[in-house]
Amino acid sequence: MKQSSQDTFSEALNLLLETTPFEDITTLQIIEQSKLSRSTFYRYFNDKYDLLTYLFHHHIASLFIDETITYYESAQRFTDYCQQHRTYYLNLLIDSQNTFIRLLYNKYIQYMSKHLPTLTSTQYKVLQIYLHGTLTYAISLFRKNEMLSPQELIYLTQLSMPDILKDIFINKKD
Numbered sequence: 001m002k003q004s005s006q007d008t009f010s011e012a013l014n015l016l017l018e019t020t021p022f023e024d025i026t027t028l029q030i031i032e033q034s035k036l037s038r039s040t041f042y043r044y045f046n047d048k049y050d051l052l053t054y055l056f057h058h059h060i061a062s063l064f065i066d067e068t069i070t071y072y073e074s075a076q077r078f079t080d081y082c083q084q085h086r087t088y089y090l091n092l093l094i095d096s097q098n099t100f101i102r103l104l105y106n107k108y109i110q111y112m113s114k115h116l117p118t119l120t121s122t123q124y125k126v127l128q129i130y131l132h133g134t135l136t137y138a139i140s141l142f143r144k145n146e147m148l149s150p151q152e153l154i155y156l157t158q159l160s161m162p163d164i165l166k167d168i169f170i171n172k173k174d
Contacts, residue, residue: 006044008034010055013048014088021091022052022100049099052092056103075150083147093139105135116168126164134160 003011012033016025027048031041045051063081082089092100108131113119119127134157141147148156 005036005040006054007058008036009041009045009051010059013051013055014059017088017091019087019091022048052099053103056100056107061103061107075154079147079150079153082142086142086145090143093143101135101139105132108135119168123164123168126162130160130162130165 009030012030013025015033016029020029025048027041028038030048030051031038034041041051045054063077069077109128112127112131113124116127138153
C-alpha cells in the first residue's frame with residue numbers, strides 16, 4: 001500500500017525530532033527530509049504546526065489513548081514510551097507554548113471527559129484545571145528526568161484531586 005504524502009511528511013518530521021528540537025526545525029528541512037515538493041507540503045499543511053497536529057492525531061495519540069485498555073495501563077504505556085523515546089519528546093516539549101503540549105492536553109481532556117459520567121459545567125471546569133495541573137507536573141518531571149512510576153504518579157494525582165471530582169473518579173470502574 002502506498003504511503004500518503006501526509007504520512008511521508010509526518011515520517012520526515014519524526015526523523016528530524018530524533019535529533020532536533022521542534023522549534024529549530026524548519027518547513028524546508030521537513031520538505032527536504034521527505035523528498036517531496038514544497039507545493040505538495042502546502043497542499044496539505046499550512047506550516048509545521050499544522051503538520052504536528054496531523055502527526056499527533058494520526059500517529060502519536062493512538063499510542064497513549066486506547067479505548068481497549070484502562071487508564072492505568074494507558075499511564076504505564078505513556079510513561080514507558082516517553083522514557084524509551086526521551087530525546088524525541090524532549091524535542092517536542094522544548095517550549096511551554098508548544099503546540100504539542102496543547103494537543104496532548106486537549107486529547108487528555110477529551111479522553112477523560114468521554115469516560116466519565118455526564119459532568120456539570122462546574123465539574124468540567126474543575127476537571128480542565130485539574131488535568132492541566134497534573135499534565136504540567138508530569139511534563140516538568142519528564143523534562144528534569146525525574147519520572148515517577150505510573151503508580152506513584154497516579155497516587156499523587158489521586159491525593160491532589162479536588163473533592164468535586166473524587167466521587168466521579170473513585171466510583172468510576174475502568
